[in-house]
Amino acid sequence: MIGRRPQHRIVDVHAHLGPYSLFFIPESDAATMVAVMDRTGTDVTVLAANRAIQQDAHLGNSQSLAAVDAYPHRIAAYAVINPWQEPEHELERLAGDDRFVGIKVHPSLHRYPVTGARYAAVWAFAESTGCPVLSHSEHQSPYDAPRLFEAVAERYPGTSVVLGHAGITPAGVDEAIAAARRYDSLWLEVCGSQMTGPLIRAMVDQVGSGRVLFGSDFPFIDQRMSLGRVVCAPLTESQRQDVLSGNARKLFRWRPLPGERGVGQ
């Protein structure tokens, strides 16, 4: 019996906000997201507004900041950098506004490869500041297949890159694991509709529990789907707590998340 009360403290490093045109999302607002977080034991969520990834990075980033302003102790924001929408301008905005704690890129949606020149400023900024970058990653994508991040890691070894969805498919997870084993700067995030507890266990076994992060994609997808896979996965309690929040607190050192200062700060 699992009970109705969560047993872990959670940091969700992969979230969104607001509507998405392709399908209906009930209650995609920040207030409902925080209410869900209360039920699941989530202390902090780091989000990037759907408008920022889907249509307009600048306006969407403003929506993310409004959510931070409404819930400064529960929500932190990624600045979405779209390589086609004045990336340098949004990087300047990110640098000057400490409500942003990281960068989010979505190469598949923006149809531009992580190895392309238009992303170079992102990787250079992240390397020079310590700002973490969350990227969508998708097996066999010409824009963000896990193996492509090896070139980024090789060229920018000081840039912490989180492979969102860890490649998405089972074969993509294997590829993401291989990349993360070769490069310590690559982290794996566990949300995705094909993810399972045994796949998460494979990540922990082969990369170590110190670079696997909990994320959910909510409200794109309900947070409890991804959370259930981790909560019920065949992990030790120490490994599970690393994944659910410990590693996020280590990763976000540039601008620590609400509720606790980053490790080493």
Add this chain to the structure above:
Amino acid sequence: MSDDVTSGWFDARIVTGAHPASLLPPTDRDAIAAHLDRYALSGALVSAMASWLHDPIGGNVEASAIAHDLADHGVLACWTAVPATSGELDSLTDLVDRAVDDGVAAFRIHPASHGFSPALLIELYDALQTNRLPLCVDAAELSWPDLNTIATRFPELPIVVSNLGYRKLRELWATLVGHTNVFVDLVDFAAHQGVEWLAANDLADRLLFATGLGVRDPGESIVRLAWSGLDDATVRLVGSGNARRLLQGVRA
């Protein structure tokens, strides 16, 4: 909130047998028994992976074997049907009669995977409606217009849609409000606040708890319902009450 309401749920979908392209928990007899014990479940409806991915009719034996072996755990069988093509199946009515004799609690169809039109199963729908056996189907296995056609023509036939994903609420809503005999289970029911949204719109009696063990990670549905925004009474309704109303043989 009471923790007690998270025990006694009926798992309305388990698929026994190996999955050829996923890394999932095992689903043999002992694994299913352990799953039921781990989550304090009152029973489950089990179909066969072989029926989906190898031998539609022959695989039913594997579902029934699990059901008979775990009858004391509240496990029931769900059989799979295909059209009565010569050499494959003599009669859908006979198939349903045999199923009833065997204690089968529901049927599943895979029109897309098995390559047939759902219009070829009229005899099956009629026999299921007569015997009050639900029809289960994955959202990807037939079109929404086909689903609506079946639900309209057989208004007393309960139809359980499974594996909805997170992108289908617009279609699901139209079908649920148009047909009181359509239900949806929690296997990959992944829309943010989708469960709470249906309940707030007086549709909680159309939701069935199910993990999809064998095709999904069971933790998804377990945590989805346990840590939902539903009140305790609604959790109990979705967890087991609706299944008890819908499926013959579900224990109280």
